[in-house]
Amino acid sequence: VKSPSINIRxxxxxxxxxxxxxxxxxxxxxLISPAxxxxxxxxxxxxxxxxxxxxRRILGHSQLIGFVLANRPFLHSFHAGILQGxxxxxxxxxxxxxFLGAECPPGxxxxxxxxxxxxxxxxxxxxxxxxxxxxxxxxxxxxxLELPLVVFGNNAFEGDWAEGVGQVRYDxxxxxxxxxxxxxxxGHRAIAYVGDAAFPWFREQRRGFLRALRRHGLHPLSFTQxxxxxxxxxxxxxxxxxxxxxxxPTAFLAGNDEIAFGLYxxxxxxxxxxxxxxSVIGFDDRQIAAVMDPPLTTVRVPSQEIGxxxxxxxxxxxxxxGESSDTQWVSAELVERGSVKPPRGRAG
Amino acid sequence: VKSPSINIRxxxxxxxxxxxxxxxxxxxxxLISPAxxxxxxxxxxxxxxxxxxxxRRILGHSQLIGFVLANRPFLHSFHAGILQGxxxxxxxxxxxxxFLGAECPPGxxxxxxxxxxxxxxxxxxxxxxxxxxxxxxxxxxxxxLELPLVVFGNNAFEGDWAEGVGQVRYDxxxxxxxxxxxxxxxGHRAIAYVGDAAFPWFREQRRGFLRALRRHGLHPLSFTQxxxxxxxxxxxxxxxxxxxxxxxPTAFLAGNDEIAFGLYxxxxxxxxxxxxxxSVIGFDDRQIAAVMDPPLTTVRVPSQEIGxxxxxxxxxxxxxxGESSDTQWVSAELVERGSVKPPRGRAG
DNA sequence: CTGAAAGCGCTTACAG
DNA sequence: CTGAAAGCGCTTACAG
Numbered sequence: 001v002k003s004p005s006i007n008i009r010x011x012x013x014x015x016x017x018x019x020x021x022x023x024x025x026x027x028x029x030x031l032i033s034p035a036x037x038x039x040x041x042x043x044x045x046x047x048x049x050x051x052x053x054x055x056r057r058i059l060g061h062s063q064l065i066g067f068v069l070a071n072r073p074f075l076h077s078f079h080a081g082i083l084q085g086x087x088x089x090x091x092x093x094x095x096x097x098x099f100l101g102a103e104c105p106p107g108x109x110x111x112x113x114x115x116x117x118x119x120x121x122x123x124x125x126x127x128x129x130x131x132x133x134x135x136x137x138x139x140x141x142x143x144x145l146e147l148p149l150v151v152f153g154n155n156a157f158e159g160d161w162a163e164g165v166g167q168v169r170y171d172x173x174x175x176x177x178x179x180x181x182x183x184x185x186x187g188h189r190a191i192a193y194v195g196d197a198a199f200p201w202f203r204e205q206r207r208g209f210l211r212a213l214r215r216h217g218l219h220p221l222s223f224t225q226x227x228x229x230x231x232x233x234x235x236x237x238x239x240x241x242x243x244x245x246x247x248x249p250t251a252f253l254a255g256n257d258e259i260a261f262g263l264y265x266x267x268x269x270x271x272x273x274x275x276x277x278x279s280v281i282g283f284d285d286r287q288i289a290a291v292m293d294p295p296l297t298t299v300r301v302p303s304q305e306i307g308x309x310x311x312x313x314x315x316x317x318x319x320x321x322g323e324s325s326d327t328q329w330v331s332a333e334l335v336e337r338g339s340v341k342p343p344r345g346r347a348g
Numbered sequence: 349v350k351s352p353s354i355n356i357r358x359x360x361x362x363x364x365x366x367x368x369x370x371x372x373x374x375x376x377x378x379l380i381s382p383a384x385x386x387x388x389x390x391x392x393x394x395x396x397x398x399x400x401x402x403x404r405r406i407l408g409h410s411q412l413i414g415f416v417l418a419n420r421p422f423l424h425s426f427h428a429g430i431l432q433g434x435x436x437x438x439x440x441x442x443x444x445x446x447f448l449g450a451e452c453p454p455g456x457x458x459x460x461x462x463x464x465x466x467x468x469x470x471x472x473x474x475x476x477x478x479x480x481x482x483x484x485x486x487x488x489x490x491x492x493l494e495l496p497l498v499v500f501g502n503n504a505f506e507g508d509w510a511e512g513v514g515q516v517r518y519d520x521x522x523x524x525x526x527x528x529x530x531x532x533x534x535g536h537r538a539i540a541y542v543g544d545a546a547f548p549w550f551r552e553q554r555r556g557f558l559r560a561l562r563r564h565g566l567h568p569l570s571f572t573q574x575x576x577x578x579x580x581x582x583x584x585x586x587x588x589x590x591x592x593x594x595x596x597p598t599a600f601l602a603g604n605d606e607i608a609f610g611l612y613x614x615x616x617x618x619x620x621x622x623x624x625x626x627s628v629i630g631f632d633d634r635q636i637a638a639v640m641d642p643p644l645t646t647v648r649v650p651s652q653e654i655g656x657x658x659x660x661x662x663x664x665x666x667x668x669x670g671e672s673s674d675t676q677w678v679s680a681e682l683v684e685r686g687s688v689k690p691p692r693g694r695a696g
Numbered sequence: 697c698t699g700a701a702a703g704c705g706c707t708t709a710c711a712g
Numbered sequence: 713c714t715g716a717a718a719g720c721g722c723t724t725a726c727a728g
Contacts, residue, residue, distance in 0.1 A: 005470065007705055018715035023707060033713060050493075053469035054402045054410065055705035058720050062402065063465075067447070077635065080428040087449050096466045099415070099447040101435050117411075118444045121401035122353065123721090145398075261639055287425065291609055293641035355721055366699035371723060381697060403721035406704050471705090 085307025195255025235262020433655025543603025583610020
């Protein structure tokens with residue numbers, strides 16, 4: 001059931017040359033005279049010949065990179081940024097990105113995880129960039145498949161997987177420490193961190209938060225229980241709980257921007273004003289941050305840059321098989337908008 | 349420079365059978381005895397053999413679908429939704445999606461447009477789903493390449509390209525007509541449409557808006573000039589201009605949610621309250637809509653469904669080469685949130 | 697059911 | 713510089 005599309009042999013015959021010559025032309029080989037090149041190119045144009053991509057790459061590289069978004073029902077703007085960065089960078093390096101979803105429960109034995117065929121089969125992708133919610137068993141499975149791997153480190157759960165895999169990450173503890181300092185400088189003393197401790201990225205942030213408070217001899221408030229999957233709901237729940245229960249914080253450090261939005265809702269529900277009654281700092285700088293009211297001061301994580309660095313690191317490791325640098329760091333910085341003020345009853 | 353990875357021939361030798369038999373096993377052929385199958389499978393496992401994806405598909409189908417996002421510097425949440433829908437659907441149909449950016453200025457002759465190699469070469473993708481900002485010349489180029497094509501119709505500029513291409517679209521005029529009626533029912537008389545008429549999707553919406561106003565004998569206000577590329581800025585500019593210049597509208601129909609947010613800003617800057625002083629309805633229902641203050645009433649366009657329908661339609665056309673249905677419609681519906689109220693001085 | 701052989705469309709030593 | 717031939721890893725008639 002092959003369509004009668006023309007192949008290199010027919011081009012060769014039409015041009016009155018050998019197939020090797022046609023091959024050299026389409027591959028831009030130097031071993032060919034200008035006259036011959038022009039002649040063959042003319043025939044190629046006339047016949048509208050396009051070489052078959054798969055056949056060309058049976059030996060050699062597919063130039064395809066797998067971008068795996070693990071365990072995510074939805075492509076949020078943050079991961080969309082990573083994907084876009086990866087695609088841009090891949091394109092400039094003559095590679096292409098296959099976008100792949102993958103679900104794999106944390107408890108599954110690596111051997112039993114079934115991945116998309118593009119990953120299971122050999123020859124499709126040269127390597128994989130791994131993002132989303134990444135459990136060690138997925139990494140183990142990908143290693144079994146002998147796929148060169150770069151993971152967005154902050155998305156991965158702790159485990160014994162680092163060997164042989166490239167990482168791009170930001171220092172969440174450091175960033176959140178700086179955010180806490182920023183609040184402390186502005187006079188806040190009752191500061192709360194909000195983020196489900198079931199996730200490593202939130203735990204890491206919280207460590208930085210604790211570090212800052214300890215340094216200043218302040219008592220840290222935290223809300224780290226597991227709750228609703230929806231981050232907005234989680235933030236609202238956390239806010240309501242904390243405001244009703246204990247000494248009300250004058251400032252909140254939210255694990256991400258959606259949690260921050262949930263906190264806004266809780267605050268508003270209790271007639272507290274942001275930032276008049278309570279300050280809030282988010283994390284990630286997703287698209288919603290600038291649009292919230294007041295605009296959210298937040299820690300910007302450069303998503304596009306992360307995507308770009310992931311594919312760049314992957315290709316470095318592919319080429320220099322001598323295991324290039326294991327971890328690359330990108331920096332996360334506070335972007336000041338309108339959700340922080342000194343607490344009430346204190347000179348600005 | 350071939351890595352010494354094992355191939356079908358070696359498996360056959362190790363199993364003491366012919367390569368055809370191994371081939372049948374990995375392809376799940378029925379023409380094989382259970383005993384033989386088990387034996388070969390054991391050898392495959394022992395040798396950790398994985399067939400080469402590219403070689404398998406030289407004849408036959410690549411199972412790859414190109415998802416092209418044209419002329420977009422950024423993957424917005426709306427298109428991210430389409431992509432995610434496409435990937436989900438593709439996966440369930442055993443296909444994979446290659447995410448591709450493409451820039452091509454509207455004026456370029458089709459012959460001169462250079463696309464990613466994955467599209468230029470034959471055999472990579474079985475077909476293309478086209479979204480973003482789509483000019484007719486890009487469609488023409490893709491047709492030259494004989495790539496089966498489904499476009500998200502609302503993203504495409506008018507032109508003589510419809511023949512032979514599948515489309516998925518929503519009825520923007522109808523949706524915006526309904527949105528206008530919704531405002532009229534609530535007592536609004538001075539209603540403005542805001543959206544750059546340079547873009548066909550805004551023009552289509554505006555037609556629906558005009559239809560509704562005409563039906564009720566109302567005078568339509570419109571802001572359709574070309575302005576800043578950034579939609580938020582565009583909305584702000586439109587809002588400020590209209591509020592300063594003419595009879596102030598009591599309600600705005602924004603071409604998309606970001607324009608609506610720009611209108612919020614303009615209104616706030618002039619100390620007008622939403623929805624107290626002016627109502628606003630957005631379009632698309634992007635992620636920011638629910639997060640705006642007040643939450644934006646908007647027309648929801650089912651982005652994931654669009655992505656899914658695009659790949660489904662593409663595969664139908666691939667299989668039944670008898671040109672299956674040309675255009676599929678999805679419905680866009682108003683989602684009521686908090687940005688609409690009856691105008692001042694009128695009973696609710 | 698199974699295997700030897702021809703074939704898919706290309707690339708790449710090798711010889712000239 | 714150019715071409716005939718062998719090779720890439722797989723699939724698929726064909727014959728048994």
